[in-house]
Amino acid sequence: MPPTVAPDRPTAVKTKKRPVFPFTAIVGQEEMKLALILNTIDPKVGGVMIMGDRGTGKSTTIRALADLLPEIEVIADDPFNSHPSQRELMSDEAWGRVEAGKEVTVAHKQVPMVDLPLGATEDRVCGTIDIEKALSEGVKAFEPGLLAKANRGILYVDEVNLLDDHLVDVLLDSAASGWNTVEREGISIRHPASFVLVGSGNPEEGELRPQLLDRFGMHAEIHTVRQPDLRVQIVEQRTQFDAAPEEFLLEYEIQQQEIRKTLEEARKLLPRVTIDRELRLKISEVCSELDVDGLRGDIVTNRAAKALAAWEGRTEVEVDDIRRVIVLCLRHRLRKDPLESIDSGYKVRKVFGEIFKVSSDVDDD
Structure with a gap:
């Protein structure tokens, strides 16, 4: 039996959530x-x-x-936020109810x-x-x-x-x-x-x-922002938000809706994003050259590059996508000794530039 959608939630009992900085x-x-x-x-x-x-x-x-x-669909009154239909996101109890054909009520939270x-x-x-x-x-x-x-x-x-x-x-x-x-x-x-x-x-x-x-x-x-003009901007924004949060949130509502929509579209697009085998080989070459233990670095860099392509509305990963994520994915995997400090990204950028044949003196976005 398919899940049933809960009736419209009464606004009268809806608690007003605490304002969150946009x-x-x-x-x-x-x-x-x-x-x-x-x-x-x-x-x-x-x-x-x-x-x-x-x-x-x-x-x-x-x-x-x-x-x-955005809000997610859950089985009402389920303590595990179980998805109404995806098995891997459902508790065993919820799955048992669905398999037995029992009615489950779907809510949004x-x-x-x-x-x-x-x-x-x-x-x-x-x-x-x-x-x-x-x-x-x-x-x-x-x-x-x-x-x-x-x-x-x-x-x-x-x-x-x-x-x-x-x-x-x-x-x-x-x-x-x-x-x-x-x-x-x-x-x-x-x-x-x-x-x-x-x-x-x-x-x-x-x-x-x-x-x-x-x-x-x-x-x-x-790192702490050092530019005086940006520091002033941050202080002013925080002061405005604390003084009148509802008005401040209203100013950013359009941008919030736009980024929320982009996120939803990126999630839907992600399964269709591909990465060329040649690029995957070069990612693994970078990991090998940096002596990264295991294969987590390779896997995460591939996934992150695909997520970035989806975020920008593309179905194919480009070299620049890899450049923008590879430091984030690898810098913490270079440290072998607990007493060493984590690389700022210089080593990763240098090896990336050598293997991908691009300039290595670019800054991360």
Whole structure:
């Protein structure tokens, strides 16, 4: 039986959401914005690690992106934000109901944006199983955690470099597989956990181990804006937003709608985007020349280049697409020693220029 659409939601009970600074009003930090957009178009890029100075708008930009995304279809009252028809985005319980021909009600909701607090425990993140209830009543009593809430959305971890390595491993495993499995005393429960993982931190407080850092698809560096005129512009914008958020949002509504529409079109176009074999060979040649361990660098660069082509409305990847994403995809994979600092991008650009036969002294957009 096909899913039924819930009747129009009554506006009277609709809660007014808190105003969020518009994505299109954010000045500078193009590298971070591009990485976030590409992960939104293709979540399989693998998330993004954002490292930079304090007070550079990391959290503001991530929340602005989540607010920008169009609403998603979910099965009403499902704790995992299950998709009404796509199996890989549905919980086993929801899939069982659909397979049995039971009626499911479809609702619409804002893309979830989940903040992971630094002091979170594994149970809080993954969820817990009530062993006593399971044994006494014979049912799998599961209390969903933050990974369930983040399914089909964005999971943001501020100061991820200060998070326990084991917990980072759990997050990265779930982000890579799209599923979270909780096992306690011989009882196993799993649920979909497909989300864009965004981590941020200040390099002065330490880096992640290279093995963990490699698991992030992209690595963006952001710096404090130094130009006085841009600093004044940022301060003025923030002051206007804080004083009259509704009026400020109205000024950017058209740009917000345009970028929202472009995102939707890019997602639809992505499956049709192709990348020439010769370009794929050169990407792998760059990775090999840079001595990048494993194949994640190759895969992520291919995916990111295709996402960028889709973002710009093209079905074929060009050399310039690769140039614009390859530093984001590879710079954090060059560090072999935890005591080394992450390359700013010079090595990647240099090798890219040599292999692709283009000028290597270009700046990233």
